[in-house]
Amino acid sequence: MRILVVEDEYVLADLIATKLKNQKYQVDISLDGQDGLYNALSDIYDLIILDIMLPKMSGVELLKEIKKNNIKSKVIMLTAKSTLDDKLDCFQKGVNDYVTKPFHIEELLARVNAQLRNDGKNVIKDILEYKDLKLNVRTSTLTCTTTNEAINIPYREYLLLEYFINNKEQIVSKEQIYDKVWGINSDFESNNLEAYLSFLRKKIKIIGSNVQIKAVRGLGYKLEESNE
Amino acid sequence: MRILVVEDEYVLADLIATKLKNQKYQVDISLDGQDGLYNALSDIYDLIILDIMLPKMSGVELLKEIKKNNIKSKVIMLTAKSTLDDKLDCFQKGVNDYVTKPFHIEELLARVNAQLRNDGKNVIKDILEYKDLKLNVRTSTLTCTTTNEAINIPYREYLLLEYFINNKEQIVSKEQIYDKVWGINSDFESNNLEAYLSFLRKKIKIIGSNVQIKAVRGLGYKLEESNE
DNA sequence: CTTCGACTACTAAAATTCGCACTTTATCAC
DNA sequence: GTGATAAAGTGCGAATTTTAGTAGTCGAAG
Numbered sequence: 001m002r003i004l005v006v007e008d009e010y011v012l013a014d015l016i017a018t019k020l021k022n023q024k025y026q027v028d029i030s031l032d033g034q035d036g037l038y039n040a041l042s043d044i045y046d047l048i049i050l051d052i053m054l055p056k057m058s059g060v061e062l063l064k065e066i067k068k069n070n071i072k073s074k075v076i077m078l079t080a081k082s083t084l085d086d087k088l089d090c091f092q093k094g095v096n097d098y099v100t101k102p103f104h105i106e107e108l109l110a111r112v113n114a115q116l117r118n119d120g121k122n123v124i125k126d127i128l129e130y131k132d133l134k135l136n137v138r139t140s141t142l143t144c145t146t147t148n149e150a151i152n153i154p155y156r157e158y159l160l161l162e163y164f165i166n167n168k169e170q171i172v173s174k175e176q177i178y179d180k181v182w183g184i185n186s187d188f189e190s191n192n193l194e195a196y197l198s199f200l201r202k203k204i205k206i207i208g209s210n211v212q213i214k215a216v217r218g219l220g221y222k223l224e225e226s227n228e
Numbered sequence: 229m230r231i232l233v234v235e236d237e238y239v240l241a242d243l244i245a246t247k248l249k250n251q252k253y254q255v256d257i258s259l260d261g262q263d264g265l266y267n268a269l270s271d272i273y274d275l276i277i278l279d280i281m282l283p284k285m286s287g288v289e290l291l292k293e294i295k296k297n298n299i300k301s302k303v304i305m306l307t308a309k310s311t312l313d314d315k316l317d318c319f320q321k322g323v324n325d326y327v328t329k330p331f332h333i334e335e336l337l338a339r340v341n342a343q344l345r346n347d348g349k350n351v352i353k354d355i356l357e358y359k360d361l362k363l364n365v366r367t368s369t370l371t372c373t374t375t376n377e378a379i380n381i382p383y384r385e386y387l388l389l390e391y392f393i394n395n396k397e398q399i400v401s402k403e404q405i406y407d408k409v410w411g412i413n414s415d416f417e418s419n420n421l422e423a424y425l426s427f428l429r430k431k432i433k434i435i436g437s438n439v440q441i442k443a444v445r446g447l448g449y450k451l452e453e454s455n456e
Numbered sequence: 457c458t459t460c461g462a463c464t465a466c467t468a469a470a471a472t473t474c475g476c477a478c479t480t481t482a483t484c485a486c
Numbered sequence: 487g488t489g490a491t492a493a494a495g496t497g498c499g500a501a502t503t504t505t506a507g508t509a510g511t512c513g514a515a516g
Binding site: 087092095096111114171218219 | 312319335341342366368380382384
């Protein structure tokens with residue numbers, strides 16, 4: 001899961017980012033509205049935390065722009081002033097949640113989690129699962145429930161697997177994967193993605209799962225149960 | 229959209245219900261926790277507004293129960309007391325939003341709307357169909373609804389079929405097909421297109437559909453139902 | 457009306473290409 | 487130094503392209 005924090009107070013932005021990273025979110029920071037918009041328009045973020053008072057472009061304007069461009073990231077508004085009208089205005093414009101400063105950082109985190117929760121299933125989202133695979137978000141441990149074997153997963157491979165589980169049984173293109181795992185501004189030249197796929201597949205095999213990452217030539221990859 | 233309000237102060241419950249009904253939601257009211265749970269377990273609600281202090285069964289317990297029963301309704305918690313720990317506890321248990329009394333009714337409505345907003349997901353059409361053929365765009369799988377057989381379709385053949393379905397029952401020339409499937413600057417010398425038609429027809433036959441790609445001599449091809 | 461030739465369409469199979477998998481080597485961060 | 491990440495190298499095989507041979511269609515001439 002990838003989150004963009006748009007907040008000009010560097011200390012606060014950094015605090016939020018650090019806490020979120022501890023929860024295994026990938027976080028980018030923009031310190032002003034213009035940069036925030038630029039990043040937001042990439043449409044790779046699952047959620048955007050957006051301050052209202054920003055240099056260069058206000059949060060409200062930014063919000064309007066991303067809605068106009070059909071960006072599907074969720075948005076949590078963050079603000080010092082908060083008359084009822086301000087709130088209503090933002091909700092009207094499509095905000096998903098609205099937090100008033102000062103706030104407890106834990107509450108913000110809880111609200112972030114509430115927004116990104118996969119409704120219905122995975123109520124407590126510490127564990128992502130697909131078939132006999134369980135991926136513990138906190139410890140980065142991958143477990144196979146049939147063999148009861150477990151293995152630790154390094155950062156990149158974790159991101160990769162997380163993306164696959166969140167898009168289980170769907171074909172995802174290399175570009176999509178690259179954007180999510182490495183970020184927008186990566187060269188995407190070498191076959192580095194394929195190398196990591198190989199690492200990940202090896203680990204899945206080691207713990208004895210029958211889940212596989214299948215290549216769909218020309219289109220991308222797909223997480224599925226292997227059939228034999 | 230159907231909403232359940234669980235709140236023992238009748239005046240407040242009624243106010244919320246009335247306002248929601250004005251926005252075209254269907255609303256039911258429960259005045260105590262037991263009745264609330266009974267209603268909630270029907271799993272017909274898109275959202276539940278839940279007070280914490282309730283007769284017979286507390287909101288928190290109710291929440292635990294519906295999560296245990298895998299109810300997929302969203303939940304907005306409504307409460308007078310609100311220490312940070314209370315909030316965190318509720319979010320932890322899977323609440324989607326948390327509103328502290330006293331609140332402006334308009335803010336609650338806005339938050340309800342925010343939760344039930346359709347986020348523009350699933351708007352994109354995932355499935356192209358013609359007669360008994362269904363082509364899943366995400367998985368590149370072709371299914372026949374009469375036989376229930378399915379088969380995977382590689383890239384080129386997928387493009388070809390996609391074009392045919394988008395121009396169902398119309399005669400399309402070889403040039404048009406070539407431009408769409410291979411791009412404008414292709415040699416178009418060999419009978420490569422015909423080879424692919426052959427592949428595709430074979431697959432359609434394998435899954436037992438009665439749709440056919442008919443050649444119209446000198447003009448092109450046409451996707452239609454075969455008649456026998 | 458029939459027959460023949462020319463042309464178009466179809467399919468099977470061989471040839472080729474190119475995407476992908478895996479390994480190895482280099483670089484980086486702690 | 488150790489483990490994680492990035493880059494480079496190599497071989498395989500499925501997807502694509504090409505080739506070639508067969509079947510079917512049409513029209514004109516006998």
